[in-house]
Amino acid sequence: MTTTREADLPEGGKPLLTTVAIVASCLAFAVIGALQALYGPAIPALRDEYGISPAVAGLSLSAHFVGALLGVLIYHLLRGRLNNRVLLGGSYVLMAAGAAVFAFSPSWALALAGTFVIGLGFGGIDYGLNRLFAIGFGHRSTAMLNLLNGHFGIGAIAGPALIGWLGADCYPEIFVGTGVISLLILVTLGGVAAREPVPAPAGDGLPGGTRVLPIIGVFIGIYVLHVAVETGVGGWEPTHLEAVGYGAATAATATSAYWAAMTIGRFVAVPISLRWSAPSILLVCCAGMAGFLLLAAVPALAPYAYFGVGLMIAPIFPTCLPWLNRAVPGVAGAGAYVIAASMIGGVAFPPLLGAVIGAVEVRAVPLLLFLLAVICGVLSLWLRRNAPDPGGVPGPREPARTDSVPTP
Known part of the structure; x- marks a missing residue:
């Protein structure tokens, strides 16, 4: 059992993510960072395999971003009907499925469809985890979000380095590897709160x-x-x-x-x-x-x-x-x-x-x-x-409470 300060909890007093879920989320962001950065280094191999021009090969990243944008919007629209575990789990599965399609596609059109599906999962993970980290740690949310997004950068550096080490021809294996990691993260979703606390109604003015x-x-x-x-x-x-x-x-x-x-x-x-x-x-x-x-x-x-x-x-x-x-x-x-x-x-x-x-x-x-x-x-x-932000960090005259409450 660990302890968490009340000031570090969202309104409602229960943590939205356990320690295991936090670690898994950081790993997930390293994976999506790597995926976004892998398309460019893979272009030479894509051109050889499908006989396409550099501009056409570059459409892989465009399809990814279109999917990611839709993934954000779909996740948001479904939040009221499905809980966080289902939406995040679906996003991980989509990303893994898209990576497999992209890696083993017999045609360029199907490969592009794979990158679009990767993007759908990418967008859901990006939005879903950013939202949970933004509201789930009280005054520490900004620090935790910087930590989460820092791992995106680690993945973005590691992905191209891996292709440089193994060679562009190994891009199918690398994409499949990211899909496998995505599926493994599914086992940690029990540490994610099904629903976050209901926020206070917004007033007409501030x-x-x-x-x-x-x-x-x-x-x-x-x-x-x-x-x-x-x-x-x-x-x-x-x-x-x-x-x-x-x-x-x-x-x-x-x-x-x-x-x-x-x-x-x-x-x-x-x-x-x-x-x-x-x-x-x-x-x-x-x-x-x-x-x-x-x-x-x-x-x-x-x-x-x-x-x-x-x-x-x-x-x-x-x-x-x-x-x-x-x-x-x-x-x-x-x-x-x-x-x-x-x-x-x-x-x-x-x-x-x-x-x-x-x-x-x-x-x-x-x-x-x-x-x-x-x-x-x-x-x-x-x-x-x-839009002043007095709740972002504890003030000098009103320090955060240090009462310990149990964290599951």
């Missing part, structure tokens, strides 16, 4: 006369913009660095370091989020993101500045989600809206940014992204004023 809808809209704006910056740097950093005089190998290494910074930043944010409020963390991250993007416009500093951008972006997604749930506790769909918006931003902004860069020049990449970061910072200031 402090300062601000209404719920504008708050959700601003959160969506922050999610779309920071994902736009994230994918913009990830997609254009190598091209920008080569344009300002760096070699291809250096540019590739710097880009890998940027993605590693995304993972490091989330683990670093775990202890920070236990001492600082979500509004403060978001404001610092937006300011830091903008500052490092300005430094990236200086060729001599660019590779190091992009690493800093990665560190600053990393905590935004897991920090804002618990804050959103506390700001609009009676709006069950708020989390689904912002997670779906982040996926849309990841798909829509890269081609939009590419079109703008085509009209100017690639050297302008840091400054274009800087403008998005500034807008994100302005929105964070608005939220800080209109």
Whole structure:
């Protein structure tokens, strides 16, 4: 038997996840991180096997993201009818089934269908676990969400490394392996609460006369913009660095370091989020993101500045989600809206940014992204004023209670 402080529990006093379920959830996020990152390195083998062009092979990731977006929305729509264990279990099964179809498909059309099914499961797991972690740990929810999403980054680094080690031709075995792990996680679902506590009804207004809808809209704006910056740097950093005089190998290494910074930043944010409020963390991250993007416009500093951008972006997604749930506790769909918006931003902004860069020049990449970061910072200031988050961390005059209650 373990003990949990009352301040670390959701309203209702019972934990939503046991220790085993928490560990399994982190493993699940490593798996979905690996899956998302495996498509690119597998493209050479896909081209050889199906006789397709690079552009057609790239449709695998597009089908995955379309499925993921629908997976988020379907999971949300079914929450009122089915419990968390059923929905998460179905998502794991879908991901495993899609991985098997993709690995053993005799045709490219069926392989694409497999990636779509993987995406459906991916979206359900992404939304379902993020939601449970956002509401399930009291003031520790931000720290736990950073921990959870940090494991996504570990998977995103490990997946391509595994293909590099075993060879692209081994992608079927790797995809099947992720499916097997997904099925094994099913045995831990008994440690997930069937239902979360019913939140208090949302009022028509919040402090300062601000209404719920504008708050959700601003959160969506922050999610779309920071994902736009994230994918913009990830997609254009190598091209920008080569344009300002760096070699291809250096540019590739710097880009890998940027993605590693995304993972490091989330683990670093775990202890920070236990001492600082979500509004403060978001404001610092937006300011830091903008500052490092300005430094990236200086060729001599660019590779190091992009690493800093990665560190600053990393905590935004897991920090804002618990804050959103506390700001609009009676709006069950708020989390689904912002997670779906982040996926849309990841798909829509890269081609939009590419079109703008085509009209100017690639050297302008840091400054274009800087403008998005500034807008994100302005929105964070608005939220800080209109959706304060006193429940995020214990205040200095009202420390968290230390009474121990049994945890099953």
